[in-house]
Amino acid sequence: MDFYKTRVAFLIFMSSVCISILSAQEQEEVVITIDKLSNDVYMLTGQGGNIGIYIGQKNVFMIDDQFDRLSSKIKDAIESLTNKPIAFLFNTHMHGDHTGGNASFNNDLTTLVAHNNVRKRVMENEQKKLDDKKITQEYYNKMLPEVTFSDDITFYDGEETIMAFHVHNAHTDGDAMVYFVNNDVLHMGDTFFAGRYPFIDLNSGGSVEGFINAHKKALMVIGEETKIIPGHGRPSTKKELEEYVGVLENIRTNILTAIEAGKTLEEVKTATDISSDYDNTYGDGFIKPDVMRETFYKSLKND
Numbered sequence: 388m389d390f391y392k393t394r395v396a397f398l399i400f401m402s403s404v405c406i407s408i409l410s411a412q413e414q415e416e417v418v419i420t421i422d423k424l425s426n427d428v429y430m431l432t433g434q435g436g437n438i439g440i441y442i443g444q445k446n447v448f449m450i451d452d453q454f455d456r457l458s459s460k461i462k463d464a465i466e467s468l469t470n471k472p473i474a475f476l477f478n479t480h481m482h483g484d485h486t487g488g489n490a491s492f493n494n495d496l497t498t499l500v501a502h503n504n505v506r507k508r509v510m511e512n513e514q515k516k517l518d519d520k521k522i523t524q525e526y527y528n529k530m531l532p533e534v535t536f537s538d539d540i541t542f543y544d545g546e547e548t549i550m551a552f553h554v555h556n557a558h559t560d561g562d563a564m565v566y567f568v569n570n571d572v573l574h575m576g577d578t579f580f581a582g583r584y585p586f587i588d589l590n591s592g593g594s595v596e597g598f599i600n601a602h603k604k605a606l607m608v609i610g611e612e613t614k615i616i617p618g619h620g621r622p623s624t625k626k627e628l629e630e631y632v633g634v635l636e637n638i639r640t641n642i643l644t645a646i647e648a649g650k651t652l653e654e655v656k657t658a659t660d661i662s663s664d665y666d667n668t669y670g671d672g673f674i675k676p677d678v679m680r681e682t683f684y685k686s687l688k689n690d
């Protein structure tokens with residue numbers, strides 16, 4: 388009983404620590420920084436997923452929008468680059484740190500575009516908020532992608548061709564990458580976590596195999612000079628992506644070997660040697676080595 392009480396007290400203490408960390412993060416002054424990647428394409432970083440901005444002949448094509456609370460700062464950053472209106476806002480997938488600003492950016496001039504499953508999952512998430520009266524019906528409507536596709540969709544703007552294509556069951560079940568052919572910039576959404584272990588959302592249709600295949604598809608599309616916008620992390624090169632997919636494949640091999648040897652989830656989670664070659668380089672992000680090993684195990688065990 389005493390143990391139980393101590394444990395409950397500890398859990399309450401931990402959850403209040405977590406809440407205060409979260410609110411401190413939310414309150415902290417977020418600065419939107421801008422990287423120019425090519426003539427017409429920029430990457431915006433604030434909090435949450437990296438934003439891609441293409442300034443076209445008459446309009447802006449925007450990729451992802453971070454959190455709602457940052458929308459006015461993000462709009463200011465875009466206005467510092469151009470006064471052209473945003474014609475399209477593309478969601479690379481459904482997570483709230485990439486779609487949170489949808490309602491703020493959705494107006495008569497801006498059309499929201501995403502894969503079919505993004506619309507389905509955003510609907511599910513927003514429906515819960517609507518039921519709990521946390522959002523209005525109008526806000527709910529404005530959160531939803533208005534044009535969806537199943538495999539790919541192409542946009543044309545003068546000399547530029549913008550190809551968006553779906554990759555199956557990678558980070559989620561609704562991921563799409565966006566390639567600006569002439570500017571030679573690829574936005575990979577969260578199918579690429581530059582310089583850190585990936586978050587693969589198994590509960591939203593993600594899988595290790597699909598994640599690795601997504602990298603391979605990206606490598607087929609891009610060239611030696613292509614600039615890559617990862618979902619999280621700094622702008623990257625083809626060489627860095629090749630190196631990263633090599634690391635994921637080696638870890639996959641090690642985990643499959645452990646599964647074949649009959650290791651349990653707990654054993655794999657604690658077996659630091661499985662990923663020790665890479666932990667110093669990639670294990671410092673949001674996904675720690677043990678969580679990464681757990682995700683790989685669960686996903687590969689099911690295949």
Ligand SMILES: [Zn+2]
Nearest residue numbers: 480482558577
């Ligand atoms: Zn994500």
